[in-house]
Amino acid sequence: MSRLINKVAVITGGNSGIGLGIAEAFKNNGAVGAIVGRNQETLNSAVAQLGADFIAINADVTDLADLERVFKETSEKFGKIDVIVANAGGGAVGTVATLGEADYDKTMDLNLKSVYFTVNKALPYMNDGGSIILIGSNAAHRAYPNFTLYGAAKAAVIFLAKGFSSDLLSRKIRVNVITPGTTDTPAFEKFVPAEQLEGLKKHFAGEMPIGRIGQPSDIGKTAVFLASDDSSFMLGAELLVDGGMTYLSK
Numbered sequence: 001m002s003r004l005i006n007k008v009a010v011i012t013g014g015n016s017g018i019g020l021g022i023a024e025a026f027k028n029n030g031a032v033g034a035i036v037g038r039n040q041e042t043l044n045s046a047v048a049q050l051g052a053d054f055i056a057i058n059a060d061v062t063d064l065a066d067l068e069r070v071f072k073e074t075s076e077k078f079g080k081i082d083v084i085v086a087n088a089g090g091g092a093v094g095t096v097a098t099l100g101e102a103d104y105d106k107t108m109d110l111n112l113k114s115v116y117f118t119v120n121k122a123l124p125y126m127n128d129g130g131s132i133i134l135i136g137s138n139a140a141h142r143a144y145p146n147f148t149l150y151g152a153a154k155a156a157v158i159f160l161a162k163g164f165s166s167d168l169l170s171r172k173i174r175v176n177v178i179t180p181g182t183t184d185t186p187a188f189e190k191f192v193p194a195e196q197l198e199g200l201k202k203h204f205a206g207e208m209p210i211g212r213i214g215q216p217s218d219i220g221k222t223a224v225f226l227a228s229d230d231s232s233f234m235l236g237a238e239l240l241v242d243g244g245m246t247y248l249s250k
């Protein structure tokens with residue numbers, strides 16, 4: 001379990017859910033680096049869990065000056081960066097009849113603009129031959145009620161893996177995207193009251209072809225593969241890690 005020895009990584013949203021699962025898997029494979037988020041409390045607890053080889057940087061991924069600071073601070077501490085995971089995301093829930101301009105801007109800023117500028121700002125601080133991993137969503141492939149804007153932003157993120165890979169050929173930086181299905185993270189807490197959480201997760205598990213929802217560690221293992229030389233022939237690719245929910249009927 002040492003596929004990322006000597007690799008320096010930055011994981012946005014590494015203080016919660018899928019991002020923390022990726023950071024843990026990276027740490028267990030020998031990587032060092034930084035996690036990024038805005039909640040100082042969860043940044044502190046996550047970095048305590050990850051140990052001395054990780055730092056926490058309080059920054060907003062929709063703010064370009066913050067992004068610049070993230071990559072500058074990380075490279076000053078660890079040297080040039082090998083792996084970027086653009087994971088921070090989430091969305092306003094509602095339909096085309098209910099979500100207005102402010103929701104549109106917020107959703108696109110967090111899920112699309114932030115991914116573009118995370119990569120744009122990281123590039124000067126990255127080693128050639130590095131790996132960039134984007135986090136999509138199966139909502140990009142199937143229309144779920146209330147997830148239209150979010151799904152549209154994530155569909156664009158899936159394209160960015162191809163476009164970025166093409167743009168970065170001369171630097172041999174590979175960009176791939178992981179598309180998670182329903183995964184057990186604190187994001188659920190934003191949608192339902194605490195007493196309904198377990199019921200909701202059980203409901204989702206029942207809907208999944210594989211019979212369970214995903215865990216952050218499922219995404220973490222896939223991210224280790226994409227960050228490592230084991231995936232050296234892959235670029236512009238999408239890996240569905242979704243328990244079959246996108247394309248299989250149950």
Ligand SMILES: NC(=O)c1ccc[n+]([C@@H]2O[C@H](COP(=O)([O-])OP(=O)(O)OC[C@H]3O[C@@H](n4cnc5c(N)ncnc54)[C@H](OP(=O)(O)O)[C@@H]3O)[C@@H](O)[C@H]2O)c1
Binds near residue numbers: 183186
């Ligand atoms: N859970 C699922 O079922 C699922 C399925 C498909 C795709 N995804 C995608 O997976 C990614 C992670 O989601 P999750 O389920 O792990 O959710 P989560 O537990 O709510 O984590 C979201 C992370 O993003 C960070 N974040 C949000 N806005 C930010 C901002 N403006 N600047 C910096 N950091 C920000 C949060 O940190 P702070 O709060 O500290 O800012 C947090 O660490 C997202 O891109 C999501 O769309 C999730």
